[in-house]
Amino acid sequence: MPLLQTDAVTIRFGGLTAVSEFTLSMEPHELVGLIGPNGAGKTTIFNMLTGVYKPSEGEIQIAGTPTRHLKTPQIAALGVARTFQNIRLFKELNVLDNVKIGGHMHNRYSVATAFLHTAHFGQREEAAEREALDLLKIFDLHARAHDLARNLSYGDQRRLEIARALAARPKLLLLDEPAAGLNTGETIELMEKIHEIRDRFGLAILLIEHNMELVMGICERILVLNFGRTIAEGTADEVRGNPVVIEAYLGEPAEAAAL
Amino acid sequence: MKQLPWWIRDAISAAIFVSALIGLSYGLEAIPIQGIAYYNRIIVLMGINITLAVSLNIINGHAGQFSLGHAGFMAIGAYFAAFLTVDYFSPWVNRIPEGPAQWLAQNGLLLLAVLSGGTLAAIAGFIVGQPSLRLRGDYLAIVTLGFGEIIRVVILNIDTVGAARGFIGIPAWSNFFWVYFFCGLTIALSWRLVNSSVGRAFLSVREDEIAAEAMGVDTTKYKVEAFVIGSFLAGVAGGLFAHYTPAYLNPTMFTFIRSFEIMAMVVLGGLGSISGAVVAAIILTFLPEGLRAAKDMLHMSKDPRMVIYSVMLVVLMLTRPQGLFGRREIWQLLRRKKS
Numbered sequence: 001m002p003l004l005q006t007d008a009v010t011i012r013f014g015g016l017t018a019v020s021e022f023t024l025s026m027e028p029h030e031l032v033g034l035i036g037p038n039g040a041g042k043t044t045i046f047n048m049l050t051g052v053y054k055p056s057e058g059e060i061q062i063a064g065t066p067t068r069h070l071k072t073p074q075i076a077a078l079g080v081a082r083t084f085q086n087i088r089l090f091k092e093l094n095v096l097d098n099v100k101i102g103g104h105m106h107n108r109y110s111v112a113t114a115f116l117h118t119a120h121f122g123q124r125e126e127a128a129e130r131e132a133l134d135l136l137k138i139f140d141l142h143a144r145a146h147d148l149a150r151n152l153s154y155g156d157q158r159r160l161e162i163a164r165a166l167a168a169r170p171k172l173l174l175l176d177e178p179a180a181g182l183n184t185g186e187t188i189e190l191m192e193k194i195h196e197i198r199d200r201f202g203l204a205i206l207l208i209e210h211n212m213e214l215v216m217g218i219c220e221r222i223l224v225l226n227f228g229r230t231i232a233e234g235t236a237d238e239v240r241g242n243p244v245v246i247e248a249y250l251g252e253p254a255e256a257a258a259l
Numbered sequence: 260m261k262q263l264p265w266w267i268r269d270a271i272s273a274a275i276f277v278s279a280l281i282g283l284s285y286g287l288e289a290i291p292i293q294g295i296a297y298y299n300r301i302i303v304l305m306g307i308n309i310t311l312a313v314s315l316n317i318i319n320g321h322a323g324q325f326s327l328g329h330a331g332f333m334a335i336g337a338y339f340a341a342f343l344t345v346d347y348f349s350p351w352v353n354r355i356p357e358g359p360a361q362w363l364a365q366n367g368l369l370l371l372a373v374l375s376g377g378t379l380a381a382i383a384g385f386i387v388g389q390p391s392l393r394l395r396g397d398y399l400a401i402v403t404l405g406f407g408e409i410i411r412v413v414i415l416n417i418d419t420v421g422a423a424r425g426f427i428g429i430p431a432w433s434n435f436f437w438v439y440f441f442c443g444l445t446i447a448l449s450w451r452l453v454n455s456s457v458g459r460a461f462l463s464v465r466e467d468e469i470a471a472e473a474m475g476v477d478t479t480k481y482k483v484e485a486f487v488i489g490s491f492l493a494g495v496a497g498g499l500f501a502h503y504t505p506a507y508l509n510p511t512m513f514t515f516i517r518s519f520e521i522m523a524m525v526v527l528g529g530l531g532s533i534s535g536a537v538v539a540a541i542i543l544t545f546l547p548e549g550l551r552a553a554k555d556m557l558h559m560s561k562d563p564r565m566v567i568y569s570v571m572l573v574v575l576m577l578t579r580p581q582g583l584f585g586r587r588e589i590w591q592l593l594r595r596k597k598s
Contacts (some may be wrong), residue, residue, distance in 0.1 A: 003423075027467065036474035045487050050457060050473055052469070069473075070474060072472040073472050073475045073477045073478070076473060076474060077475050078471070081473070081474070082473050082525055084469075084470065084473075088467045088469060088470040089466075089467075089470070090462065090463055090467055090470065090471075091466060092462075092466060092468075092586055093459075093463075093466060095461070097459055099461070100456075100459055100460050101402035101463045101471070101476065104456060104459065104463075104474055104475055104476050105462060105474075105475035107455075107456055108456045108460070109455070109456055109457075109458055110457075111452065112482065113446050113455075114452050114455035114456070114457045114458070115447075115451050115452065116263050116266075117268075117269065117451065118265050118266075119264070119265060121265075121455070122265075124456065125455070125456075128456065164474065165474075168474055168475055176282055185328075219351065248513065251285055
């Protein structure tokens with residue numbers, strides 16, 4: 001059974017069809033890239049996968065469970081975690097608490113437990129702390145565990161968002177432009193990191209990115225979107241040579257435009 | 260201390276706390292200052308205000324839900340607790356001959372009345388919270404403001420609790436001990452919550468609801484939870500207030516102005532700071548009283564204290580818009596200064 005199965009998913013906002021008949025099937029452990037010019041509908045797809053938007057038509061299934069009637073937290077409980085294009089950390093909280101909230105589903109308990117500080121409380125809190133610190137170590141952020149998230153550098157904030165998403169122990173990780181705003185060195189480091197976490201946690205990763213180097217470098221399969229439609233799909237080489245893709249990004253060839 | 264099981268550790272702290280309170284409650288009355296009863300009264304009202312401010316801080320400072328109906332929940336607790344004691348508990352207690360048995364019955368029934376008042380306020384919080392917590396910011400503020408007024412107007416029209424005449428004949432059973440017992444409980448609960456998975460969920464809702472939901476935090480559930488806990492504690496504070504001398508209730512005590520006063524304490528202390536709410540509640544209870552001396556000092560014929568009070572609030576908010584302690588606790592600020 002595929003981990004993610006979307007079947008001709010369409011969403012309209014008033015008269016605008018933002019995404020039309022998007023079909024994607026992802027196996028566990030796959031690394032898929034989603035590219036396309038600005039406004040192609042990439043982030044809208046993420047928002048539909050996580051239940052922020054309801055598709056107008058079509059069906060999304062996570063590990064065989066249809067998500068049409070589920071709310072965002074319930075979809076997260078099925079094993080979908082994400083990062084955001086415009087970084088949405090809990091800015092006034094410290095780095096450690098950000099990651100602990102990521103693991104909320106696995107280390108939560110009742111108000112009574114929190115008030116009475118029972119033995120259960122101790123175990124849960126210890127587990128939350130240990131897991132959070134382990135994740136921070138992967139991203140070299142453990143030294144800054146007690147700093148406020150807003151005081152981190154841009155690159156560190158991006159890494160913290162991934163750490164927070166991983167704390168939710170997802171089966172499918174959605175990364176929305178993880179390399180945006182990073183320099184070349186940081187991007188290469190991030191590519192290695194993404195590979196590493198995929199293997200270490202056995203995740204499937206769906207990745208939106210404008211940085212072609214990163215996408216072409218690590219994705220096994222790439223989907224190209226333009227105006228809400230999937231215009232090409234295949235390996236990096238197949239997509240790179242596809243005239244439809246070149247046209248979407250660079251416009252029509254000069255001779256054609258002159259006619 | 261660390262190796263002991265949790266319930267022994269907490270029982271020891273609770274025992275120390277209760278004995279300190281008993282000592283203080285006798286000690287404070289024995290201080291040989293003229294008019295000590297007046298100061299004691301201010302101290303008790305301060306305890307009630309601290310409870311109210313800390314409980315509103317859970318809703319407003321931690322979960323980030325802007326509620327202006329706290330006086331409404333306080334009114335529910337006050338009136339329901341008073342109704343129980345006047346109509347049921349007080350006649351029973353009066354039938355018991357004076358002595359330890361009566362003392363025990365009186366305090367036990369006060370506890371029951373106050374907790375019942377809190378529970379009814381919590382139920383009201385749950386009913387109001389379910390639909391209205393879907394709203395955000397200003398809209399929620401307006402809904403809760405309206406709710407607080409509805410409560411007041413409803414009480415104004417219930418004849419059994421005195422309607423506009425006010426509720427008289429409530430036994431004055433509440434005292435320093437009970438007020439600070441619940442005050443301590445409120446602070447402990449608030450502190451333990453904010454340092455738990457529940458509190459982290461509250462904070463995540465305040466910080467970024469969309470991100471919180473994406474991490475699997477059921478934001479509606481936690482908003483309602485914060486609201487119910489805050490309402491319960493406000494109801495408890497109301498019940499204690501109702502039974503404190505002169506043990507008289509009137510709907511005009513619970514207008515939206517009261518809600519604003521509590522809100523002012525939370526904002527002044529710094530949204531989200533528990534110690535801030537405590538310190539601000541102390542200052543804002545003492546200030547209007549302390550400023551009574553200003554009239555004589557300035558040789559004025561009219562009392563200028565509320566003008567000075569308002570000006571001080573404005574100056575404080577202009578100089579420290581984030582509140583006294585911002586979002587931190589007082590000791591975190593002190594530690595930072597040292598390093």
